[in-house]
Amino acid sequence: MKPILALACLALLTAPLAACGGNGDDKLAGRVEDAADNRADQMEAMASNLEDRADRTRDIGEQRADAIDAADINAQAMSNAQKDEIVANQAAAVR
Incomplete structure (x- = not known):
């Protein structure tokens, strides 16, 4: 936000100089x-949307981790492939 404010201030300071040209520019x-x-407004909106998605991803991951803890799964009895599948399913669920 500060860069936008700085650009706005710069535009205000240079506006009187630009008015002198008279070249139609x-x-x-x-x-x-x-x-x-x-374009900057669009970029800020996209960044806000990505931040919201990141927050939802964290929330879903936390909820699923809590569910695994509550289910008291015996992870030691699981193969690495089974564990990897659970993690992969988590990643696919938040896309």
């Missing part, structure tokens, strides 16, 4: 800035 510059702002 102000509209183009504004469009470029707007496009960058829109």
